[in-house]
Amino acid sequence: MTARRILIVDDEPNIVLSLEFLMKKAGHVVESVTDGAAALDRLGGPPPDLVILDVMLPGIDGFELLRRMRARPEWRDVRVILLTARGRASEREHGLALGADLYVTKPFSTRELIRRVNALLDGERTR
Amino acid sequence: MSGPRRRLWAIVVAAALPLPLALWVLAHRRLAADPDLARLLAWAGFLGLLWTLAVGARLDRELVGRARRLAEILATLPAARRRRDRVPAPAAFPLLSDLVAAVHRLVDHLDEVERRAAAAREEATRGLARERSRLAAVIRDLADGLFGCTLDGRIVLYNEAAVRLLGAPPELGLGHSLYALLMRRPILHQLREIERRRARGEGTVGEDFLCAGRDGERLFRCRLALVVEEDGTTQGFVLLLREAGAALAEGSTRDFLDRLETAWRGPLASLRAAAEVLEGELADHPGLHGFARGIVGDAEALEAILHRLADTGRTYVLARWPLQDVRLADVLEAVRDRLAERGVGVSLRDRAPDVWLAADSFVLTELLVSLCTEIDRRRPGAAVEVFARAGEEGVALEIGWDEAEGQAAAWVRAWLEGSLFARPRVEVDELFARHGARPVLMPGTTGGVVLAFTLPPPRALHARRGRTALPPRPEFYDFDIAPRTRPPTADRPLGELACVVFDLETTGLDPERDEIVQIAAVRVLGRRVLRGELFDTLVDPGRPIPPASTRFHGITDEMVRGKPPPAVALQRFHAFCGDRVLVAHNAAFDMAFLRRHEAEAGVRFDQPVLDTLLLAAALDERAEDLALDGLAARLGIDIQGRHTAPGDALATAEILVALLDLLAARGIRTLGEALEACRRMARIRRRTVTPAAGDAGDGRETAP
Structure with missing residues (x-):
């Protein structure tokens, strides 16, 4: 299995720590940013295979970041998992409409998340 | 010359001429023979003519003149104030004294009639004023705001609470539009909704709804009722309102709950992820793995609790919206x-x-x-x-x-x-x-x-x-109730009686052994069923209810558990009855149950008792179907909730009211006459009706 590059965008260091650890353990190359400005800068670099993106970021919200990501041709096919602390159904629809592959409400089971990450990286788009 | 006068003079002249003419003819014949006698006769004829004409003139004055004067006076009488003074004394019109005396009697009668009419009018006006002032007091003391409006929303009535709730805006005033104070569309929507319900016979009162003030800042919990005239036209509406809290505050409660939920989800996600990492990493460490698993378990439990808390919070916010x-x-x-x-x-x-x-x-x-x-x-x-x-x-x-x-x-x-x-x-x-x-x-x-x-x-x-049965005009109050609630006496007219019409549901049909499971009653005042004054209680019979009876009235053992025993229920029912006349359909059956518990309950049902079944029998002694259903159908009464005590009591009350006019036509007008009719019919029916006749359902509609 070739190493896949995963970008984690979340402003809560503790969850970034856990996710980094788990993804690395699953054999992926992990990189993380913890605020919107850094994430925007990162859009200029080479795209990863998958992004785990928190919706509520300081500076810019995850939806806006996703929209800008999808506006760049080289980022268009990157798999995106949205993480959110808000449970409203209309937000889920919003995220999926903007081109997210999966919408996960916090808190979540890490085991389930890793399963979904691997499925997304290995297979076709599930949505 | 007027008609009567011409007639009079025709008679006078006819009466006056023959004697002088005869004298003059005689005088003419005797002129040659005895000139002195002839002269005397001619003078006598002339004087006779003069005398007769003088009598005619007197009659003209005394009869025709006075009659005309009387006619003039009579013509002015209806509108006159002191009539007695305007009519001359009989002695002043000697020839017409009888007529004048009759006019005096007529005037006295007219005065008396008018005096009574004025007194009645005054009493009615006073009653109206009294009722209005009591109504005004009730409205004034109401904690809810109240508006009475015409159909196009002009305010014709409002109370202090309404002024206070709306913050005394300058737009509030009689004749002003309600829609300057409250949003128009929710109210129009409700009016249409109630009209639709009314068309289906579901009453004229709506349910609670929300309406914002014109400023859009504050919300009011409102309720509308149509004002419907006897002829069925809608004249306007009454709006009750109370504060439902500020619209913004409601929104912010929801926002607060949303923010709180968002806030706890983040840290809890971190906690759970970290715990799951540790649990995985420490799988081989027997001492620490248990701790890690414990943290994962607690994080999951905490999540479940917070979810429930958030849902409960939302439910509380929701509960504030009237649906x-x-x-x-x-x-x-x-x-x-x-x-x-x-x-x-x-x-x-x-x-x-x-x-x-x-x-x-x-x-x-x-x-x-x-x-x-x-x-x-x-x-x-x-x-x-x-x-x-x-x-x-x-x-x-x-x-x-x-x-x-x-x-x-x-x-x-x-x-x-x-x-x-x-x-x-x-x-x-x-x-x-x-x-x-x-x-x-x-x-x-x-x-x-x-x-x-x-x-x-x-x-x-x-x-x-799918269907509500509301009375077409609910009787919630009667301000003149006090003077009418005298203890009934035999000569009270039936149309003025204060009654309690009741019905019992029982465990069976034997008043000696079976027991009461429900008592329902409604008060009737004169011809009005006071649907707002209902008595309805389940009774614990202290024994199992046979399934056959439950099938009949729908009351189960579970429903009566914890309800008052018969003696206690009877005390309450007795208090509800007071000294009103008791009425039931086939009353003997129900009274037997009541009487059995009198000693234990320490009350006596010694009020007069009327039986609608026997009263109906008195109207038509050959009528065979006197059961509640058949009777109601013949009298055009719709029974809602047959075989429930309240439904049957209401139907019996309607039957009683419908029977009143029919009884009056048969000469049964007072309580005493109605009681006598019941006694007579009970005697007749005891002799002629077999116990098997009547309602096949429960046999209760048979005669006692």
Whole structure:
């Protein structure tokens, strides 16, 4: 299995720590940013295979970041998992409409998340 | 010369001429023989003529003149004030004294009649004024704001509380428009809704609804009642309102709950992820793995608790929104009306069964109108279909139309986040949330998309069954009640009696051994059934209710558990009756049950007792079907809730009122006469009716 590059965008260091650890353990190359400005800068670099993106970021919200990501041709096919602390159904629809592959409400089971990450990286788009 | 006078003079002249003429002819003949005698005769004839004419002149004055004067006086009498003084004394008109005396008697009679009429008018006016001032006092002391309005919303009545609630705005005043104070559309919507219900015979009072003040800042919980005249025309409406809290504060409570939920989800996600990492890493460490697993378990438990807390909080916020029981078909009809008003071309197709649900009828209507308008902007003239499925947790609604899901998703999301009204600004999402509904857009099963959401089930059972039976004019008060509640005496007219009409449900048909399970009664005053004054209690018979009886009246052992025993229920019922006349259908059966418990309860039912069955029998001694159903049908009375004690008591009360006129036509007008009729019919029927006759259902409608 070739190493896949995963970008984690979340402003809560503790969850970034856990996710980094788990993804690395699953054999992926992990990189993380913890605020919107850094994430925007990162859009200029080479795209990863998958992004785990928190919706509520300081500076810019995850939806806006996703929209800008999808506006760049080289980022268009990157798999995106949205993480959110808000449970409203209309937000889920919003995220999926903007081109997210999966919408996960916090808190979540890490085991389930890793399963979904691997499925997304290995297979076709599930949505 | 007038007619009477001409007649008089014709008679006088006719009477005066013959004697002088005869004398003059005689005088002429004797002229040659005896000139002196002839001269004497001629003079005598002349004097006779003069005398007769003098008598005629006197008659003219005394009879014709006085009669004309009397006629003039009579003509002015009806409008005159001191009539007695205007009519001359009989002695002044000697020839007409009898006539004048008769006129005096007539004048006295007229004066008396007018005096009585004036007194009655005054009493009525005083009564009206008294009633009005009592009504005014009630309205003034009401804690709720109250407006009486004409149909076009002009204020004709309001109270202090209304002024206080609305903050004494300058627009508030008699004759001003209510819609300068409160939003017009929710009120018009309610009026239409109540008219629709009224057309189905479901009464003229609506349910609670929300209405914002004109400033859009404050919300009021309102209730409307139509003011309907005897002839059935709607004259106006009465609006009750109380504060429902500030619109903004309500919104911020929800926001606060949302923010709180968002806030705890983050840290809890970190905690759980970290714990799961540790649990995985420490799998080989027997001492520490248990700790890690414990933290994972606790994090999961904490999550469940917080979810419940958030749901409960939302439920509390929701509970503050008054939802009404509405019929889906009515809502859709209102939506169609509004779409037609706005010139929106979509066709709304009702594919739903006839279901009731709980909703803010106005808000739901506006939501659907707004959605249809949005659909029409993108797919002009589209067909919008409404499906519904009623379940335990509510009514699942699906609004479907033909559009690609991806296309629809984008604008529906924007619509959900947008606002329906300019003021107060409330998100569409929030309006759904007030109904506990979360709309989801899904592909339709037969193409197109559907917006699916579930609304709460109706609260009242009647709405589930689909029909309410409200009295056409509920009798909630009668300000003149006090003078009428004297203890009944035998000569009281039946039309003025204060009665308690009651019905019992029992464990069986034997008054010696069976027991009461329900007592229901309603007060009747004269010809009015006071539906607001109901007595209804279940009774614990202290023994199992036979299944056959439960099938009959629907009362189960579980229903009567914890209810008062017969003696206690009887004490309360006795207090409800006071000294009113007791009325029941086949009263002997019910009275036997009551009498059996008198000693134990320490009360005596010694009021006069009337029996509608026997009274009906007295009207038509050959009538065979005197059971409640048959009698009600013949008298044109609709029984709601047959074989429930309240239903039967109300039906019996209506029957009693309907019988009053028929009894009066048979000369039975007083309580004493009615009691005697009952006694007589009881004697006759005891001899002639077999116990098997009557209502086959329970045999209770047979004679005692």
